Amino acid sequence: MTNQPISRERFAMLAEEAGLKLTAEQFEELREGYGFVQRMQRVVRRPRDRAAEPAHIFVHPRAEG
Amino acid sequence: MMDPTQLTIAEASRAIAAGELSPVALTEAYLDRIAALDGELHSYVLVLRDQALKSAQTPARGPLHGIPIGLKDIYKTAGIRTTAGSRRYLDHVPTEDAATWARLRDAGAILLGKQETHEFAIGGPDFTLPFAPARNPWNTAHYPAGSSSGSAVAVAAGLCAGAMGSDTGGSIRGPAAYCGIVGLKPTYGRVSRRGVFPLSYTLDHCGPLTRTVEDCAIMMQALAGYDPQDPASADAPVPDYRAALTSRLEGARIGVIRHFHERDAVADFGPESAPSATYLAAFNAACHTLESLGARLVDVQLSPLVDYLDANRLIMLAEAYALHEQDFRERPQDFGHHMFARIGLGAFLSAADYVEAMRQRRELCVEFARAIDGLDAVVSANSTGPAPRIDGIPTFTTFERASYTGPYNLTGSPALSVPIGFEDGLPLAFQIAGKPFDEAGVMRVGHAFEQATDFHRQRPAIAAPLPGRA
Numbered sequence: 001m002t003n004q005p006i007s008r009e010r011f012a013m014l015a016e017e018a019g020l021k022l023t024a025e026q027f028e029e030l031r032e033g034y035g036f037v038q039r040m041q042r043v044v045r046r047p048r049d050r051a052a053e054p055a056h057i058f059v060h061p062r063a064e065g
Numbered sequence: 066m067m068d069p070t071q072l073t074i075a076e077a078s079r080a081i082a083a084g085e086l087s088p089v090a091l092t093e094a095y096l097d098r099i100a101a102l103d104g105e106l107h108s109y110v111l112v113l114r115d116q117a118l119k120s121a122q123t124p125a126r127g128p129l130h131g132i133p134i135g136l137k138d139i140y141k142t143a144g145i146r147t148t149a150g151s152r153r154y155l156d157h158v159p160t161e162d163a164a165t166w167a168r169l170r171d172a173g174a175i176l177l178g179k180q181e182t183h184e185f186a187i188g189g190p191d192f193t194l195p196f197a198p199a200r201n202p203w204n205t206a207h208y209p210a211g212s213s214s215g216s217a218v219a220v221a222a223g224l225c226a227g228a229m230g231s232d233t234g235g236s237i238r239g240p241a242a243y244c245g246i247v248g249l250k251p252t253y254g255r256v257s258r259r260g261v262f263p264l265s266y267t268l269d270h271c272g273p274l275t276r277t278v279e280d281c282a283i284m285m286q287a288l289a290g291y292d293p294q295d296p297a298s299a300d301a302p303v304p305d306y307r308a309a310l311t312s313r314l315e316g317a318r319i320g321v322i323r324h325f326h327e328r329d330a331v332a333d334f335g336p337e338s339a340p341s342a343t344y345l346a347a348f349n350a351a352c353h354t355l356e357s358l359g360a361r362l363v364d365v366q367l368s369p370l371v372d373y374l375d376a377n378r379l380i381m382l383a384e385a386y387a388l389h390e391q392d393f394r395e396r397p398q399d400f401g402h403h404m405f406a407r408i409g410l411g412a413f414l415s416a417a418d419y420v421e422a423m424r425q426r427r428e429l430c431v432e433f434a435r436a437i438d439g440l441d442a443v444v445s446a447n448s449t450g451p452a453p454r455i456d457g458i459p460t461f462t463t464f465e466r467a468s469y470t471g472p473y474n475l476t477g478s479p480a481l482s483v484p485i486g487f488e489d490g491l492p493l494a495f496q497i498a499g500k501p502f503d504e505a506g507v508m509r510v511g512h513a514f515e516q517a518t519d520f521h522r523q524r525p526a527i528a529a530p531l532p533g534r535a
Contacts, residue, residue, distance in 0.1 A: 018412035019394045026397075029406050029460065036464035037413050040382075043375035044422040054423030055430060056267055062293055 006034050068530035070094045070223045074132050074280040077226060081131045088121040088131025092175055094534070095133045099177065099224050101531055105205055107197040108219040110138050111146055112178040120175045129287055130173030135225040137216045138179040139186055139262035140166055140271075149262040150182040152195060153392060153399045163260030164292050165229060165271050172287035177225050181215030186231055186264045187385065187463070188404025189214065190455055201243060201452050202525040203491050208455040210239035210448070213274065217244040220274045223528040227275045227284050231261060233268045233381055234463070235470025238482035238496060241274055243452040245484050245492030247511065247521065248274045249281050250470075252501045253477030254299030256285075257292035265384040266297075268377065268474045277521055278483065278512040282306035285504060301502045309505035310512040315359035319510065320436065320443035321352055322365045329370035330449070330467035338467035340449030347486035347493050348446060351514065355444070358513050365436050365443055373429055373472035378464060379414065379422040380475075386411025406460050426475055433476045434500075442499045442510045445469055447482050451491035469496065479504045483511045484520035492520070 006014075011031045015022055022030065069077060069091045080086035096114050103109050121131060136142065139149045141159035148154045162170070170176070181199040183189025189211045190198035199214040201207040202222035209218045213230025217240030220228050230237040232250040241248025249272045256271045263269055273284040285306050292298040326348070330338040340348075356362055367373075385408045386393070393412065397405060437443055446469045459465065473480035473496070480498040487493060497514075499507040515521050 014413055020409070020412055021394075021397065026405065026409070030409050033406060033410050033461050033464070034413060036378075036461060037382075037410050040375040040379040040422075040464075041414075041418055043371055044379055044418065044425045046421075046425075048421075048424055048428075052424050053427060054420055055426035056423055059296075061296060 006031060068094060068534040070098055071530060073277050074226050074275065074283050075277070077132060078128070078130070078283070088175065089118065091131055092117050092121040092133050092177070095177055095225060098531060102222060102527060103224060106200050106202060106218050106222055106224070106527070108180055108199045108215040108222065108224055109135065109178045110148065110181050110196045110215065113145065113176055117175050117177050125173060127172035127287070128283065129169060131175065132173065132226050133175045133177045134169060135177050135180045135216055135219050135228040136166055137182045137213050137228070137230050139182055139231060140229055141260040142166060142176070142179065145179065147179065150184040150189070150194060150196060151399070151401070151404070153396070155195060161260055164257035164295065165261070165288055168287050168290070169284070180219055180228060183212035183214065184401045184404040185262060185389070186212040186233060186236055187407055188401050190458055191401040191403045194401045198455060200455065201491070202527045203245065203452070206454055207452040207491060208243065208458055210243040210452065212236040213240050216274050217241055217246060217248065220244070220276060221246050221525060221528065223524070227273055227280055230272060230274050232270045232272060232474065233264045234377055234474055235468055237272050237274060238447060238470045238480060241482040242447040242494035243492065245520070245523065245525070246274055246276055247278050247281050248272065248482045249285065249504065249508070250473060250480045251285065251289065251504055252479045254297050255301070255479070255502060255504065256288045257295040257298055259292055259295040263388060265381040267384065268381055270474065278481070278508050278515050279307065279310060281481070282310060282508050289504070299502070304505045306505055306508060309509050311509055312513055312516045313359050314355060314510065314513050317360040317441045317510065318363060318439065319355055319360045320363050320365035320440045322367060322443055322445040324366060325370040325469055326446035326449050333369060333371035334465070334467040340446065341488060343486070343488040344449045344493055348495055351485040351495050352444065354514060354517050355510070358517055363440065367432060367436055368429060370467060370469070370472070372425065373475050374468060376422045376425045376429065377471040377475040379418060380426065382408065382411035383414050383419040383422070386414070403460055407463055430476050433478065437500055441506055442497050445496050445498065447494040447496050451488040451493065473498050477501065479507045481507045481511045483514055486520060
């Protein structure tokens with residue numbers, strides 16, 4: 001990972017917003033793992049034509065489904 | 066007769082049809098092996114001895130008549146505990162069967178038991194859970210991969226004839242590779258997911274684990290087909306899979322994706338993801354074998370591996386966290402360590418992250434469809450080294466290392482893992498992927514490769530007949 005680790009204060013805010021009550025060990029582990037989230041976000045967030053649609057689309061369900 | 070558990074599904078079916086082997090004798094032989102060996106392997110979380118023997122006495126029902134199999138413990142079984150490998154469902158007894166189990170049962174298969182899984186098909190190997198993680202039958206100090214660990218271990222060790230796994234980023238093909246067996250992730254929509262605990266709705270696939278490609282084709286014949294109660298099920302024709310198997314590949318054009326493991330793995334995930342020299346040699350030898358069978362190989366260039374993997378992983382995290390969010394907030398203590406840490410990361414994604422990953426997914430699906438146009442199949446790496454020790458698997462291994470299976474979950478393509486060699490006494494494998502709904506083409510390549518090699522015939526020492534059974 002090449003990201004700067006997220007600060008404890010910032011990560012505590014994110015965890016609180018998510019409604020998670022973390023033990024000290026869980027807090028540190030998820031804070032460490034947050035770097036992978038940042039990498040994933042960086043990989044998928046790139047300039048795209050506004051018309052570029054996502055892979056899933058709405059499909060009308062059948063009656064039996 | 067020799068120990069009947071040494072027979073493939075195809076061989077056992079022939080012996081049963083000829084009256085040379087009874088389903089009861091075959092089922093008893095497997096149950097004896099489970100009793101003798103599974104204390105070391107931990108591949109089953111529930112053995113259904115009485116029920117299996119009762120089922121073995123029923124009249125012939127279909128092409129899998131009398132064939133004993135196992136189910137990953139995320140497949141619901143009516144009246145039989147289904148835990149998803151979690152304390153959360155430790156006493157959960159469903160009232161319905163998974164659609165796939167119903168199809169296999171109707172074809173005559175016998176259920177030996179429920180098999181060990183990583184918690185909710187993602188959190189393992191976790192020694193904090195109620196069920197011990199399954200062990201690699203080639204060396205029990207090593208990891209069998211996951212999440213369909215118990216299913217792959219049981220097939221490789223001869224504790225069932227075939228098994229069902231599920232695959233969201235490689236959970237069938239990874240264990241197949243490390244255990245030296247065959248594993249197929251069918252096309253998204255080909256095999257019903259109804260009645261299987263979900264991990265990620267748009268990436269989950271159900272599929273078989275077997276000792277040979279022919280056995281895989283036999284199981285797929287029973288499994289494939291439209292299910293109107295699975296919203297993702299496709300109403301596509303199902304061919305005769307066994308009839309498609311050939312021993313030669315004249316006229317076939319097969320793409321080879323080399324840059325995923327030769328360049329991208331180290332460039333994007335660091336030196337720890339470098340393929341071993343033995344793996345590189347085995348992969349190249351496998352490609353030469355395909356050429357010797359008459360196939361023409363074509364180099365295929367795609368976007369970097371990380372583009373596929375991180376889109377797959379982000380989508381999986383977002384969907385899985387949404388599925389478990391309430392429990393993460395209200396009963397986090399119920400989760401095992403790995404499940405909590407891995408899926409907990411999904412709490413920090415936004416709706417826009419998910420949509421962007423889905424937009425990237427479409428771009429990559431189009432890219433892959435164009436790349437495979439005009440080809441019969443593509444081959445690419447599976448795990449690029451032997452199974453590591455089971456006590457050294459990092460919590461975030463799912464995200465930090467290169468993996469070669471996730472791209473085909475993203476594209477929904479059929480992908481088959483087939484053994485291609487050994488390193489330090491542990492199996493190696495590659496993948497054969499194809500166009501949507503062309504499982505037949507993928508298995509044709511895999512079967513021809515098998516006929517030209519003997520990797521699939523090599524079994525771990527623990528798979529040998531029990532004393533007095535040889």
